Amino acid sequence: MTSRDAILESALTLFDSRGYDAVGVQEIVETAGVTKPTLYHFFGSKNGLLETLIDENFVGLSQMLGEDAIYHGDLTLTLQKIVKGYFKFALENRRYYRFQLSLWFSPPESEAFQAVSAINEQQHAILEKVFIDAVANHGNMRGRHKVYAATFLGMINTYIGLALNGYVELSDQLVYQIVHQFMHGIFS
Numbered sequence: 001m002t003s004r005d006a007i008l009e010s011a012l013t014l015f016d017s018r019g020y021d022a023v024g025v026q027e028i029v030e031t032a033g034v035t036k037p038t039l040y041h042f043f044g045s046k047n048g049l050l051e052t053l054i055d056e057n058f059v060g061l062s063q064m065l066g067e068d069a070i071y072h073g074d075l076t077l078t079l080q081k082i083v084k085g086y087f088k089f090a091l092e093n094r095r096y097y098r099f100q101l102s103l104w105f106s107p108p109e110s111e112a113f114q115a116v117s118a119i120n121e122q123q124h125a126i127l128e129k130v131f132i133d134a135v136a137n138h139g140n141m142r143g144r145h146k147v148y149a150a151t152f153l154g155m156i157n158t159y160i161g162l163a164l165n166g167y168v169e170l171s172d173q174l175v176y177q178i179v180h181q182f183m184h185g186i187f188s
Contacts, residue, residue: 004042006032008056011049016095019102020050020112050115054103057096058119061089065126071133078130079179083156087170090160098164101157124149152182 001009010032014023025046029039043049064085071078090097103116127149135142155178162168 003032003034003038007034007039007042007049008053012053012057012095012099015050015053016099020099020106021110047111047115050112053096054100054115054119057093057100060093061086062119062122064089065123069126069130071130073137075130075134075138076179076183078134079152079182080175082127082130082152083175083178084172086156086160087163087175090164091170094164097160101161104157123153127153151185155182 007028011023011028014028014031025036025039028046028049029036032039039046039049043052065082068081068085069078100116100119103112104120106113106116124146128145131141131145131148135145141148159168159174159178160170163170168174
């Protein structure tokens with residue numbers, strides 16, 4: 001493992017267990033077995049480290065969304081693919097996903113929220129496009145894409161959060177239940 005990788009690994013472990021604001025640079029470098037100048041060389045600052053963690057880990061989720069969120073005329077199938085993709089990504093990247101979720105609820109002016117806001121906006125935009133594209137088949141959805149995207153992603157993240165804390169299991173049955181519940185809500 002390179003020094004850069006050790007810093008990223010240590011930071012993710014510490015941020016996941018205690019939160020971004022509760023962890024200092026000194027603790028990160030001690031855990032990684034490197035010096036502060038090494039961290040600053042690779043990342044510039046703690047915030048640069050945070051942005052790198054987000055950018056490098058979000059790539060896989062972004063690729064999944066790019067493939068699974070293409071609407072082909074079947075909204076239920078598209079939403080199921082999206083939920084399965086999120087579940088798979090969250091299970092394969094548990095520490096990162098928990099950490100990413102925690103950042104969403106940071107104060108808007110904070111360094112943590114600013115670092116994650118771009119990927120939040122990107123996820124919402126991708127999901128909004130699904131609902132915009134589905135209007136041709138589901139006219140009653142017109143103009144509701146922002147609310148649908150927020151509600152749908154909120155449901156997904158709620159269940160992922162529950163699973164990461166041991167309350168539910170992410171399964172195909174749960175995918176069906178989430179999409180079924182969501183679809184009943186938007187068609188009522």
